[in-house]
Amino acid sequence: xxxxxxxxxxxxxxxxxxxxxxxxxxxxxxxxxxxxxxxxxxxxxxxxxxxxxxxxxxxxxxxxxxxxxxxxxxxxxxxxxxxxxxxxxxxxxxxxxxxxxxxxxxxxxxxxxxxxxxxxxxxxxxxxxxxxxxxxxxxxxxxxxxxxxxxxxxxxxxxxxxxxxxxxxxxxxxxxxxxxxxxxxxxxxxxxxxxxxxxxxxxxxxxxxxxxxxxxxxxxxxxxxxxxxxxxxxxxxxxxxxxxxxxxxxxxxxxxxxxxxxxxxxxxxxxxxxxxxxxxxxxxxxxxxxxxxxxxxxxxxxxxxxxxxxxxxxxxxxxxxxxxxxxxxxxxxxxxxxxxxxxxxxxxxxxxxxxxxxxxxxxxxxxxxxxxxxxxxxxxxxxxxxxxxxxxxxxxxxxxxxxx
Numbered sequence: 001x002x003x004x005x006x007x008x009x010x011x012x013x014x015x016x017x018x019x020x021x022x023x024x025x026x027x028x029x030x031x032x033x034x035x036x037x038x039x040x041x042x043x044x045x046x047x048x049x050x051x052x053x054x055x056x057x058x059x060x061x062x063x064x065x066x067x068x069x070x071x072x073x074x075x076x077x078x079x080x081x082x083x084x085x086x087x088x089x090x091x092x093x094x095x096x097x098x099x100x101x102x103x104x105x106x107x108x109x110x111x112x113x114x115x116x117x118x119x120x121x122x123x124x125x126x127x128x129x130x131x132x133x134x135x136x137x138x139x140x141x142x143x144x145x146x147x148x149x150x151x152x153x154x155x156x157x158x159x160x161x162x163x164x165x166x167x168x169x170x171x172x173x174x175x176x177x178x179x180x181x182x183x184x185x186x187x188x189x190x191x192x193x194x195x196x197x198x199x200x201x202x203x204x205x206x207x208x209x210x211x212x213x214x215x216x217x218x219x220x221x222x223x224x225x226x227x228x229x230x231x232x233x234x235x236x237x238x239x240x241x242x243x244x245x246x247x248x249x250x251x252x253x254x255x256x257x258x259x260x261x262x263x264x265x266x267x268x269x270x271x272x273x274x275x276x277x278x279x280x281x282x283x284x285x286x287x288x289x290x291x292x293x294x295x296x297x298x299x300x301x302x303x304x305x306x307x308x309x310x311x312x313x314x315x316x317x318x319x320x321x322x323x324x325x326x327x328x329x330x331x332x333x334x335x336x337x338x339x340x341x342x343x344x345x346x347x348x349x350x351x352x353x354x355x356x357x358x359x360x361x362x363x364x365x366x367x368x369x370x371x372x373x374x375x376x377x378x379x380x381x382x383x384x385x386x387x388x389x390x391x392x393x394x395x396x397x398x399x400x401x402x403x404x
Contacts, residue, residue, distance in 0.1 A: 012393055014039060014046045015102035017117050018109055020070070020086035021061065022053035025225055025255050025283060027311055028133045031195045032108050033061050038386045049098050049117070051088040066098040068113070090116050099124045104393045107167065110134060110159040118166035127168040127396035131195070132177050137305045137329055141229040142257065146305065160184055168396050171389075173308040174331035191392055196382030197314050217277075218359050219249045221296040223289065223315060226256030229305040231325065233258070234348050236265045240274055241352035244359045251280040251292060286314075293318045297366055298358055304345045306330040310380075317377025319370035323354045337372050 016036055023029050036046050037060065048064040068088035090113055099105070105121050105128040107114040114130070121128045136155035137146040145151055164170050165187045172178040172192050181190060224230040232252055239245045252262065259281065266279035284292060293299070299320045301312040309324075309332030316322055316335060326333040327345035336342045340357055343350040358366060 010394060010397070012044050012397060013101055013103040014044055014393060015049060015066075015098050015105045016046060017049045017105060017107050017114055019051060019068075019088045019111060019113055021048055021050040021064070022057065022059050023086055027225075028108060031133075031310060033059055034198060034382055035195070035386060035389065036061050038383065039390070042386075042390065044390075047098065047101065049095065049113075051086060066094050068094060087111065088113055092116065092120070095120055096124075099126050102126050103397050104129065107131070107163065108133060110163055115162040115166075118163045122166045127399075128166070129169045129171060129191075129392060129396060130164055130167045131171040132173065132181065133307055135180075135305055135307060135329055138229060138307075141305060142227060144228075146229065156184070160186060164188065169392060171392075174334060176329075176331040176334070177307055191388075193388050193392075194380050194385050195308060195310060196380050196385030197310050197317060197377065199317065199378060199381050199383075215363075216247055217249050218244060218247050218298070219251070219296040220298045220300055220355070221251050221253065221292055221315065221320070222300045222302065223253045223284075223311045224301070224303060225254050226252070226259040226262055228258060229303060230254075230256070231302040231304050231346065232262055233265060234302045234325075234346055234351060235300050236262065236269060236279070237348035238351040238355065239269055241349050243352075243356050245269075245274050246276045247359070248275060248355075249277045249280075250275075251282065251296070253282055253284045253289060253292065255283045289314065290318065293320050296320055297363070298323060298355065300351070300355070301325060301332050302345070302351070303330050303332060306332045308332070309335070313377060313380055316373040317380075319367070319374045321358055321366045321369045321373065323351065323358065325351075335373075335376060337369070337376065 016032060018029065018032055021029055021032060039046050047066060049066040050064045050068065051070040052063050052067045068091055071087040071089035073087055095117055099121055105117060105126055107118060107128055107130040118128055136152040140146045140148065140152060167188050169188050170181065170186060170190050172181060172190050173195050178190055178192050222232060222235055226232060239248065263281060269275045270278055293315045299315045299322045301309060301322060301324045303325060304327050312322060312332050313335060322336065322341050324333045324336050324342050325345035326342045330345060333342050343354045
């Protein structure tokens with residue numbers, strides 16, 4: 001039996017391919033772990049081709065059945081590591097053993113490991129599904145080349161030839177990803193399907209708001225890896241333009257390569273008298289994040305480059321009103337339910353105006369709007385998303401992708 005009373009048509013052997021399934025602070029790996037757990041719950045056999053956990057923590061999904069040694073690559077390796085990813089050293093014999101077992105393969109990244117597996121799976125006649133989790137700009141932003149259009153087009157073309165065109169299906173987690181991939185005329189069909197978020201975790205966010213401490217304090221939360229493309233720097237700059245900065249208590253949840261610069265920027269705000277409460281930096285577990293969301297008044301998502309933005313949805317589903325960056329390479333503004341909850345990515349003054357509008361509307365208006373976001377969150381229930389993913393696997397195995 002499967003979750004929500006659904007019965008599997010067939011129990012499948014599903015191979016997940018990811019360089020490092022066990023890395024923390026990486027939304028891609030966290031999403032893959034949730035999906036693996038649900039597929040196993042439904043009776044499917046899921047095995048993992050990945051580097052093993054570096055600290056012994058298997059994150060609840062077990063160690064990989066097909067382990068690969070970690071690999072360090074000069075320059076490029078440090079770039080990937082700075083973005084929360086890792087490389088595994090490819091062992092073709094290990095890949096072939098995994099493919100002999102698998103009915104279907106799920107590729108979670110667009111790196112060399114996935115290119116090799118896609119090639120060998122095609123030769124072995126094992127269907128593969130690739131999820132588009134990463135824009136080229138997610139990688140090039142850390143070396144200030146995210147606006148180098150030719151370079152990013154070349155990377156995307158490489159992914160197309162080496163990985164996507166060797167697969168039977170490509171999952172697009174958002175409409176903006178679909179819109180980017182459709183003009184490439186990939187050989188396999190596209191599947192528009194969110195990765196989903198778990199519902200039923202966390203408390204009643206609205207009930208906790210305003211119950212702690214000074215009700216005049218406006219608590220703002222932002223979640224995401226500390227990096228250039230996530231653009232927490234714009235949130236801090238916006239405080240200099242906000243009429244309510246001295247009432248704001250900001251928490252930045254995450255970790256990453258720009259943390260030191262962000263801390264310096266936050267310290268300057270405090271020493272300059274722009275804010276009266278220190279910005280809080282913390283890496284939060286899922287339960288900690290739910291508790292933090294239950295007490296915050298606004299959520300700000302400033303990322304300029306985002307394939308879907310599930311970290312935002314995990315907070316919004318708890319009834320928190322968002323202010324979300326809108327731009328050509330970020331999909332997260334799809335979750336905004338009104339124009340008052342979006343601003344142009346990178347525009348600190350526009351973000352300050354949006355924050356001020358929601359502060360001035362008062363707590364009751366935010367609670368009322370937050371109720372709408374609870375309903376929105378239900379549309380992205382990970383169990384419903386895995387229902388459709390499971391259907392896609394079954395169709396791939398039966399060689400029928402015409403209705404995926």
